[in-house]
Amino acid sequence: MLTPILIVVAVGLVCAAILTIASKVFFVPVDETFANLRAELPGANCGACGYNGCDDYANALAEDHSLSCSLCPVGGADVAAKLAEVLGVEAGSADKEVAVVMCNGHKDAAKTIMEYKGVQTCSAAKQFFGGLSACPHGCIGLGDCAAACDFDAIHICDGVAVVNRDNCVGCGVCAKTCPNSVIKIQTAKNLVVVQCKNTDKGAVARKACSNACIGCGKCAKTCKFEAITVENNVATIDPVKCKNCGMCAKECPTGAINNMRIKKAPAAKPAEAKVEA
Amino acid sequence: MLAITIIMSMILVNNYVLAQFLGICPFLGVSKKLDSAFGMGVAVIFVMVLATLATWPIMQVLNKFDIAYLQTVVFILVIASLVQLVEMLLKKYIPSLHKALGVFLPLITTNCAVLGVCISNIDSGYGYFLSICNAIGAGVGFLLAMVLFAGVRSKLENENGVPEAFKGVPLTLITAAMLSLAFMGFSGLFQ
Incomplete structure (x- = not known):
């Protein structure tokens, strides 16, 4: 009775240990601009900007600063201005x-x-x-x-x-x-x-x-x-x-x-x- | 010779998707575009081989302690962790591949075809090398089915003569059934 429990627990622990170590060793720094951009977006995940949700849009913005900040129609001009501020660029006009x-x-x-x-x-x-x-x-x-x-x-x-x-x-x-x-x-x-x-x-x-x-x-x-x-x-x-x-x-x-x-x-x-x- | 027979039979005769009906979810879900279907197929081959590499030795341990009935639980645990680990490795060292595989990599964690390969390796009593051959064959078979199906679907998408009632899902399912029927023709080719 005890052996199977111990073995499954051991397998679980080994997997957890490997993953924990791996997440430290293979850590890829998350782009700070991405986090800041994502915080400004409304999080409606409606996809109206043309990306798969707010995460994807923030990611695309962080990678390509020339991308328009005003693609989010939910946030409108306010969010566009904030996004532009994070990126340090001029806000494009975001007509409602x-x-x-x-x-x-x-x-x-x-x-x-x-x-x-x-x-x-x-x-x-x-x-x-x-x-x-x-x-x-x-x-x-x-x-x-x-x-x-x-x-x-x-x-x-x-x-x-x-x-x-x-x-x-x-x-x-x-x-x-x-x-x-x-x-x-x-x-x-x-x-x-x-x-x-x-x-x-x-x-x-x-x-x-x-x-x-x-x-x-x-x-x-x-x-x-x-x-x-x-x-x-x-x-x-x-x-x-x-x-x-x-x-x-x-x-x-x-x-x-x-x-x-x-x-x-x-x-x-x-x-x-x-x-x- | 046996290795080649196993690989060919997994691709054509015992094709996981079209003859054994495992991994239908990505088969129907990710087959709209040819390039994403190809990406998914390649990712599945990769994960199947890795999962076999990891689960076959673990099965020997389970057998030793006479607890083979825990197979499913342990395998799922190992496969899920493995996929996570692979994702981290790729993100760090081969970001371009990580980007190309994208969301498919975590999706494969729940692909029953991967678990299916690991279990069928054990059930068929294959050794380590033959198990790996089995995994490669199963993966290539999955890739073949995905690419064929995606090709057919993308052609049908632009077809105007499709009756209104058949558009979308019904046509997809009928296409899948016909593809499966076609693969039945290979039965008996290898053992």
Whole structure:
């Protein structure tokens, strides 16, 4: 009885002794900058910087000082400044980024074509039926993004995902989750956004959703800064050229372009008229 | 001659992944890209040989005291410590290799194929030299399976004709099954 216990204990002790000695003998000094950098990072391990978690990013920064300090969207400008201080370099500009839902097809705007009783996730609905509404490009509205968000920043309101810009850190997890790729990450200072990505021709798009971009090009003509291009029947705003004037949003005949500065009541009046038609 | 037979039979006939279904986790998990699959395979060969070198003498000690039933516990203990030690050594002296193997090295600690090799060495009654041959064969077999599978998978990834319902895991499992079937063709080639 005693021999087996003694032998296993002995093997364990020998292994432990060897490992302890080895960890002293083969000690590789940990880079001090790495430890300092890691301490400044938020530790959310969301991977939004493009590395496998905060450790990996700190490691990459410690090895390559020319790397941008502003890759962490969770920490934003504060963390970027602290990281830069540790490395003794100039902080790059870290504009706060937020998720933008490129769809405004709420319940009253986008036609629902089925009563879906299946698994209540967007990915399932997309896989089996290609979505629930007449528009195959838009928000499915079953909330995969809301479930994926670690920061309680995205919710389904009226059948379409809406971002709470105060909570959003721009980590991009929702954008990766969305089976229709409706969500994109954009700088928070861009307040005027095209909330549609339907590439069908105008008439088809409008039939599917009253808030769809029909590619009429009025916005592009209105814009004084040449920030808007219409391609594949959908308008795109260049975030660098856009000055947030909001003229395009006023001009848009369908409500596909929205100015976030003006807090609108959801499901505004044009919706009712078009549902009947 | 016996050594060559053992090595070839471990690679083709008794392939650990495709015929004995050991080490399936890294086989499915790390086979998305060809280069990481190769890295994992090389690391497994390395650890299998080392683990055999260490566990075979220990088994003789266990046999001497008539406590062979402690085999599993002791082997796991030894393999885990060994992998840790190897990681430290590599970090200190061959940092480039340590970086290339990366996370695969600690992952191998829990790879059942490594424990499988050590135990099958004992069960088959191989001597020290033949045990090492067995380990080399098993490792190369693992590498072969990983590389073949990763190659097939990376081709399938870019394929457009895959039906929606088969994309991802289902297709991976079917591919693995077919690869395993193909390896069944080698049975009987060696003993």
